[in-house]
Amino acid sequence: MTPTTPAAEPDLLYSEDEDALRAAVRALLADRCGPATVLAALETGRPYDPELWRSLTSEIGAAGLLVPEKFGGQGAGPREAAVVLEELGRAVAPVPYLTSAVLAVTALLGCDTDRTEVAGPLADLAEGRTVGALAVPLPTAPGGTGPATVRADADGALTGRVTSVADAAGAGLLLVPAEGPDGPALYAVDTAADGVCTEPVTPLDLTRPLAHVVFEGAPGRPLARGERARAAVERALRTGAGLLASEQLGLAEWCLTETVRYTGERTQFGRPIGSFQALKHRMAALWLDVASARAAARNAADALAGDGPDAPVAVAVAQAYCAPVAVRAAEECIQLHAGIGMTWEHPAHLYLKRAKTDELALGTPGRHRDALATLVDLAAP
């Protein structure tokens, strides 16, 4: 007998509404976020593309998908947000969607939304007026975040340092897990406030900027305390990890599609190189990996949407599986493109850097497998 039983029948397909949402996001990205645009913006120092973000949030409403309508959102859910992430991954789009519209939004949803201190920023994030970030190191895995590195005093003044926070440099609002006078708590801090300093670091993935954040008596507004604060952060990390699988799926799919296209056109030895079995077998194997990643990612999104007891297993399975698939797809993309894949002008390196960073983000595959050992009763020796 298995200790946990999956939901009776997960819906692993896409609905018509989800297909329509995908088409809208894809059209926007095709228009405004082509590989040449992303490449050109890489070294400008801008943390993200503000016009693209505005279109994504105000025209499509993508930032509010996880937020109920009464708080200014779209009242959709993780399945729809996952579709947006697939498309953003496919375009390696430099926008703070995962960090603001998923991690920060979910953390806020875990707090008491009847309070204006919570509902206010939630509406701002949902409508894209504010960019938010959950102040945790990007590699943090769900399930055991450890003690916070920031301390809060009785007046809510925060002191401490959080390393490697994704999209912090472009954020206006930070949600900061801190050790307060009465135990763990979650605070809201404006990045413009006195006592907040973000120190950008040079990231491996230039499309998702990283910064260390230093708090020196920064003014924090308490959002949740104790178990509620811990659970809100945990839920955000789990939702983020589960939906990151869809970003990884989109990334991997782009790599496969481009590689198939290129090897079908590139001719050596008088034949398209894609006709050689040594190459086509690698692409066929990758196709299977990508098809499997889609099932795993859809299952995680569906489990998060249903909020059932199997969601932790579905998320851990999706991350343990999809993260290496995205890396493998990006690595194969470079190898099968050969020389041209090694150049800065070809976008393949953007996908490799994002895929490798995503592999570490929100828990490595190994961390998620460790979590499964407990979840499905396969104890370590």
Place this chain on the structure above:
Amino acid sequence: MTDAADLRRRTAELLATHPPTRRPAPPLAEGPAGPHLWSDTDRLDFLRARFDAGLAWVHFPEGLGGLDAPRSLQAVVDAELAAAGAPDNDPGRIGIGLGMAAPTILRYGTEEQKQRFLRPLWTGEEVWCQLFSEPGAGSDLAALATRAVRDDNGNWVVDGQKVWTSSAHLARWAILVARTDPAVPKHQGLTYFVCDMTDPGVEVRPLRQITGEAEFNEVFLSGVRIPDAQRLGAVGDGWQVARTTLMNERVAIGGARSAREGGMIGVAAAAWRDRPELRTHDLHRRLLTLWVEAEVARLTGERLRQQLSRTLNSVRAGGTPTGQPGPEGSGMKLAFARLAQQISGWEVEFLGEDGLTYDDWTLRRPEGVDFTGREAGYRYLRAKGNSIEGGTSEVLLNIVAERVLGLPPEPRTDKDVAWKDLPR
């Protein structure tokens, strides 16, 4: 449109008219407990009634064991019948009939053929086997050499040799592909037949495998007579018909629906839980990786089924696709074979000293195939066949690359040459 509630009602009616009252248990030696307690007559009566009620395979047409219902609703019927303790048709024993012959007959058979063959096929009264592979035609199946020649009455006389034929020693019927025109390129000269395995020209010899068993057979065909009424599809269309069978075979091998920890990974996980003294960190790390891959393979199969079911429903609503498994089924079989081999290899290693032993090398002829049956050594050896039977993994990768991804084919020297002129 038939829905779940309707199927439950029909299932209840079937159970009311054919209550599954079990007989007293026979002496122990006669078989395991459970549905096998039914006498053969009662069991067959029930299965025939189930077929006639359209509850055999609900996605089949009315009058042929189905109700034109979505394929996914079969689970509703199966669950109700299992809960009532009703007998099943022992699908492991008649897998080739159910998984390969039936979908092909449904698609290409005449009305008479469907009426004649499908009911006893489904109830298991008539076992089927598949006469496809030959000593000289494995991956290159279309090169097969078994000849079918028309006699003066328009019927057929078949001569040749087939191999890797599971259940040939039990079978009443076979699906057969034979060459009817050697003077055209190999794919164009084939015709598909239903062959009577009781014909005096059919000789079946066991073929012993690396497991020690003879699950397969060699089949020698000498002057076997086949009436033209047992031809499936047009003369010369055999390859097209066979492709339907092969696509379904891949789904049948790799696409069996399973619960979490179904199949080989369930055996390995149970072993891990039962034998804490054998655990090592290295084996733990590998088991978790395999567990994740098996769970994802299960979900991928489930997603493929959901897609097929949606396509089938859209066809009913006036859409065009066929509802037959596409080349994606090849992908499922690839994943299944790789995992079965890796997990069974893991298990032998995990068992330590017990992994050094084998339960029994005696030559036997099992009635069906059970990939997870017997002991770890058997499972490991039998799994080696998973990447060979029903299309080698290498051929399946070509199919995925060319038909799914649209990559250019290898240059071919045999496509436009008459079969008789090919080097052999």
